[in-house]
Amino acid sequence: MDKFRMMAQILQSNQESFMNGICGIMALASAQLYTSFEFNCPCIPEYNYSYGISMLVIPPIWFFLLGFVLNNNVSMLAEEWKRPMGQRRKDPAVMRYMCVSISQRSLIAPAVWISVTLMDGKSFLCAYSMDLDMSEFGKNVSGYGLSQEELLRTLAKIPCKHIYDGQHILSREAASRYINCISQAFGWLFLLIITIAAFLIRAIRPCFTQAAFLKTKYWSHYVDTERKVFDETCTEHAKGFARICIKQYFEGISGEIQSFQDNLHGDDSDDEGDKPATDEDKLMGVRRLDTMNKVLWDWHTCKPPLTLRKSGDASTGQNGDCSINASKNQNGNVCDKTDLNEGQNGFRCGYVNPGLEIGQSELGKEHNNASFSTEQNGLTNRHSNASTSQNGFMNGCVSSPGNTQRKAWAVYYSKV
């Protein structure tokens, strides 16, 4: 058990080695399947060839498709291919890269099956025993007085040790040895060809398009990471949402409000770095069913651009209409450290007390609500006059000139 756990740990350490691990496991499974499979040549002229060749060809196709099924990246590739453009353009090179890497990994198990089958020789013997050229063995065919059909039938029985009755015509061992030898030659040739192909692709590729390759590798890894992070964030959000929803429900029933505790207790801790995100912070401002639905819908239909806001920029709603529900911060508390913790270097002061939040859903979407909250105390002289418009865009309200902001940085750093 311990061994398995360790192997699992090693393989999961990063995505690439996990995929390689799956690939290796499938290759081993394919070899094991072959050895445990009981090959059963029919030894009848009409069916030998189809049985032999299908044993050679159909399991590889099956393993190839299985490789696609087991690979997590297939759904990622399909998603990236089919999504609407949104605010992020699509890069066909990235999709090609993902497709190629998935196919490469899925091709290993079929290759193992084919090479093991050819090395073993049974299916080749079954398929081609009737095409044996007797003159190789120095036998004169017509000397035995057999018709063509009877000869074929005798030759077809070569793969079956126990029912072969043509020993006086042709030694079974000699014939099977001959065909096995050809089959093994094909097997080694097949291995040589795919190794040379893999070598050319991997070792010679840097000579061409190395810079473009670095780019596509980065962005395909990014797409994968982003999907995972999104799923994690949604899970965290759901947890926070559920917790607060339940709390609200209980409070609604009991009539008491006791939610000031968890946002103020952080004052005591000096250690800012390890303060865990409260549930409110995990919500990131998304508090309702339809908003969350919009989040999930837009994630596919209108993916955000690959541009991160710099720390001092105003948050302008970029995803179409943002309904502004401004609520006043009644207790007028100082913009204390708890508010500054999360977000972009403490600039976010959009924290709303959960006590007031209960009322928020009752307010509904009131676009004309002109009161806004500035949690910033009077220290800064850059108050904004937020004009809320019907559409909900904050148009240049916070003039955040880069210059003063940069100066703040400069002042800060020179004092270090």
Add this chain to the structure above:
Amino acid sequence: MDRLKLVLQYFQSNSESISNGICIILSLISVKLYTSFDFNCPCLPQYNKMYALGVMFVPPIILFLLGVLVNRHTGVLMEEWVRPLGKRTKNPAVVKFLLSSVFQRSLLAPMVWILMTLLDGKCFICAFSMNVDPKYFTGIPNSTGLELIKIMAKVPCKEDVIFKNSSFRKAVSRYVRCYSQAIGWSILLFFIFLGAVGRVLKPCFNHATFLQTRYWSNYLDIEQKLFDETCVLHARDFARKCVVQFFENMREDVTVRMPLSSALRLSTIHNEYEEEEEEHLHGITRQDQVDHLLQTWYECKPELDVTRMAYKPKVCITWEDINGKAMFSEV
């Protein structure tokens, strides 16, 4: 269990030992492949030699190519060889060093295969049984009416009927196997001797240059690994920020973001986690910036000079007496 962990840890400690580990694994695979391979001599005069020599030489080629493929240094080598000059000159000695190390490691598994075939003897018997002069051996079955060469070609096949009651087959096999093993052992001895002489005499030639090339080839390997790791970390933080930003854009209440005045800023204690994240981004926050970064990494590799980052100038105050002699200095 602990032993396995220790072994794995040792092998992952640096990239040289990873390559050695892979090389050894490939040789073990080659041994296993040989033992599980069902050698099937056709026992026909026209095909014996072809089959046997094929089995002796085609798998080594495959194993060699596999060894080159699987080796990490191949990628480093090719990249260093074909990259544009950029701001960093190319050192051909490093490329040659990497090439020779890749070749040396990849040659181990093929040699193991060839030695195994020679020491086992089956291939040799299959290939050269027809070249044996049968008059040195008694008991040749000449009653079957077959030509001599056909009889000799059947020697590798044990179960053939013509050798039922004679010791001729065994005698010829033993003779050929003895040749095969002699050749195998001498090849092994030759290579070990060559290796020993090479190791002993290497420091006599250009040791200082060798130290330099070894350092820089190791450096290239580490640099590439670190670049990949940095890209991975960057991608993760980029993704996280992108997703959080996406959620926050759907906010329902108004958020007023204003730049903090310097007074407040100084008293703000930075969240360590945030700082770490920002650090991973290194200021690269847009798609075109990332693209430009990756393009430049290949096309215009930076120079090997980290003075600017490693050494920040420090202000040093020195108190001197009237004669100008330094009495006390403080950084």
